[in-house]
Amino acid sequence: MMSYAKPHKWAFAGIFLCSLLGISADLLQPYLVKIAIDDHLAIGQTSVGFLVQLAAIFLGLAVISFIFTYVQNNLLQHVGQNIVSRIRKDLFKHISKMSMSFFDRFHIGSLVTNVSSDTETISSFFTQVLLSLIRDGMMLVLIIVFMFQLDPVLAGYSLIVLPVIAIVAVLFRSQLRRAYQNARTRLSRLIAFTAENLSGMFLIQAFHQEEEQKKRFTEQNQLHLKANITQARSNVIFNRTFDILGNAALVMMVWLGGRAVLGESLQVGVLYAFISYIRQFFQPINQITMQWNTFQSTTVSMDRIWNILSTRPEVDDPKPGTASTLEPRNVMGQIDFNDVSFGYRADRPLIQHMNLHLYPGEMVGIVGTTGAGKSTLISLLNRFYDVNQGSIEIDGVDIRHFPQANLHRIVGLIQQEPFLFSGSIIDNVRMFREDITREQAIQACRFVGAHAMISRLPQGYDTRLSERGSGLSAGERQLISFARIVVFQPRVLILDEATANLDSHTEQLVQQALESVSQGRTTIVIAHRLSTVMHADRILVMENGEIVEEGSHQKLIDAEGVYADLYTHAREAGNDSAISG
Structure with missing residues (x-):
């Protein structure tokens, strides 16, 4: 992932800077209220001018937060989509270079899932998980800094919960990973089964196998459903555990801070700001843990994609020093x-x-x-x-x-x-190569006797073919493949x-x-x-x-x-x- 992210290092630097400025604007707001309470309201200074000044500062901070958050999100979306597009391109290019033995081992449905669904999961990592790690991680650090500035003792108590959070995360990690791995595997098998049946629909109907295939599809679908339910259940338990921890920590802070205020060892404004920071303290933790499912799904998807990218073709081109070429x-x-x-x-x-x-x-x-x-x-x-x-x-x-x-x-x-691709007949004859002229392709069709058949079609050589050339007879498709051979002139x-x-x-x-x-x-x-x-x-x-x-x-x-x-x-x-x- 880092190798794909490296070309965008300056964009990531911009994302980091925007996050820092936007979060700082958000976190200064409780501190302003603390100043208003302890330095003005508590001593009876309640002028309208001060309130207007405070409101203007609040408005300015909100505008700053909005602008930098907007820029940060757009930068991250741009970087994330570019990285995923490159991964998808490299994956397709790698698969197209693999030997036939590779396709003997890997199901087509699984490869389709790798190129489409798994790369979309990685996209979610950049647009959700990475955003949360940068923004919420930075917010967590700055909140801790602000809390220690307000009251080191209460800040120390609030950090007691961090080891507990780490233990819970470790305990749930393997369970969540297994759940997501199982869900992705079931999805791949369901897609493979569906693709196989759609390709063989003629045979299914000819032998009246609709009910049997429906039964088998239902079995695959039920397995996928159970895997998704298990995944969702594990995720809910994981997230709700953190909710309980957050509420328990808030109750503890209110109890300790309230006693300190009653004992006049803590100012009311400090307690208000501290409670605000405590609420915000668990908000980024909750946000990060809520992304745990996406992170696990991304890890599984990256494992699956890397399993493809790390597979070397058994049949490979010779090294440059040993290669021979013949015209x-x-x-x-x-x-x-x-x-x-x-x-x-x-x-x-x-x-x-x-x-x-x-x-x-x-x-x-x-x-x-x-x-x-x-x-x-x-x-x-x-x-x-x-x-x-x-x-x-x-x-x-x-x-x-x-x-x-x-x-x-x-x-x-x-x-x-x-095999004919979706596209025009002329493109199928010259295999989408622009260096082969239209006249060369038509001449090849004349040579093999396909010209008369093509001329009878509504748009002639520009007639669009659907998948695998359906709409043409087997003989017509075969004549086009002969014309293709003539165009490329193999010996x-x-x-x-x-x-x-x-x-x-x-x-x-x-x-x-x-x-x-x-x-x-x-x-x-x-x-x-x-x-x-x-x-x-x-x-x-x-x-x-x-x-x-x-x-x-x-x-x-x-x-x-x-x-x-x-x-x-x-x-x-x-x-x-x-x-x-």
């Missing part, structure tokens, strides 16, 4: 898997000692049953994960030596479910089940786009439908992380092995979709 236009497209072994868990290897060589401009199809390792192979080539053993090379250079930005310009990926093209969910007519359009896009590029096609790879230069058949067969379509049919069985099964079923995954 995409100079890439030949030779790909080599050299003795590659990999597993998502160390004790469960998926691919072992694989050697595979793809030649420049070659189209290679990969088929196999679910879990055979096809998508894993592609994830390794994109360096979403690093190999456990061996190396993957492009044109003889280990991909671990490429900066990731350079690698992803060389290798283009089209997935089964193309290695990967299609991961790109035609799996398309009807036959749309598949023909996508197949034509594939033929256009793959010209002159090394192309890897993971096939859901065998027709997609029948014309490939080479077909690889995978089982249990190994390549068990390879060759052309006809060669594999003649071999009467695994591929021939898959092909026969597809023909008997009346279609060519025997392979899933």
Whole structure:
């Protein structure tokens, strides 16, 4: 937190100065009443001029307090919001750089809570907790100074309660922290459950799971409710304990001070000012303790955010001295898997000692049953994960030596479910990059056969898409993703089940786009439908992380092995979709 606050040190100095002046103006008011009582009223000096003078001073102090408090609050809001904005920006930037294994461990709902809710909690720390610590802490110190000026004995008695306050705070600290941690965890799980259900609403309705999901949501909501009630109960007990301590201290001061006045060892004005300061003495303490819940919540949120920021990506860019870069236009497209072994868990290897060589401009199809390792192979080539053993090379250079930005310009990926962002079609084609002209993006759409489809839309290329491109068919979204590839011109093209969910007519359009896009590029096609790879230069058949067969379509049919069985099964079923995954 201090590293984020450091650039605003002069603003914090201004906040401190404004607080000092504003609080001093407030605390001088009881002292003025003490002077009026003991030095004027007690000796019978009650002129109208004196009262007017006293009222004018009071008014001046109130104006001074208002001005400096106003400036202080605005400065603190400005600093706090800027710090939180920077934390949120750094958090999003850090998450976007994380490896895919990170997203295997962290739920999307939890990350959404980190970026939105947790950063808002930190904002509350600056606008509430820090304000209370500065203003109320300074007020507490100045009140003690004024009390010792009035009567050191009574001031000493009033400080007896401070150790008691410290003990209570320590006793409640762990309980409050557990309560807030539990409440935040339950909130994250509730958000994750809600996001998951909204994403899968089509499936829920198709299988009539509304009541079941409603029941599960109610369970999550009840757990969140109980956590919040426990948190609120702990907070109320904590704050009311301080109220009791404050009232007990006030009663003690009135008793001791009243006896001193009756014994004529203390002036009435001093007692009045002392009681006023005692009331104000517990006001900042109460304010600080009332912020204890926000402080605990901030601590939990900072722990959660720091847990993200301190996580280093397992796949990282090479150090500057070891980095290699290739201009995409100079890439030949030779790909080599050299003795590659990999597993998502160390004790469960998926691919072992694989050697595979793809030649420049070659189209290679990969088929196999679910879990055979096809998508894993592609994830390794994109360096979403690093190999456990061996190396993957492009044109003889280990991909671990490429900066990731350079690698992803060389290798283009089209997935089964193309992801489109909220925004216009033209922006989705050029991925919001202004250096890619509108004409280049339109030309890419013409190249893959998407222009006619886009031209039929109400606003053409400026048609706004909602989340994930809903409103467009699967084939239309896929054509846009092909146009995106053409715009960025990678030298290695990967299609991961790109035609799996398309009807036959749309598949023909996508197949034509594939033929256009793959010209002159090394192309890897993971096939859901065998027709997609029948014309490939080479077909690889995978089982249990190994390549068990390879060759052309006809060669594999003649071999009467695994591929021939898959092909026969597809023909008997009346279609060519025997392979899933």
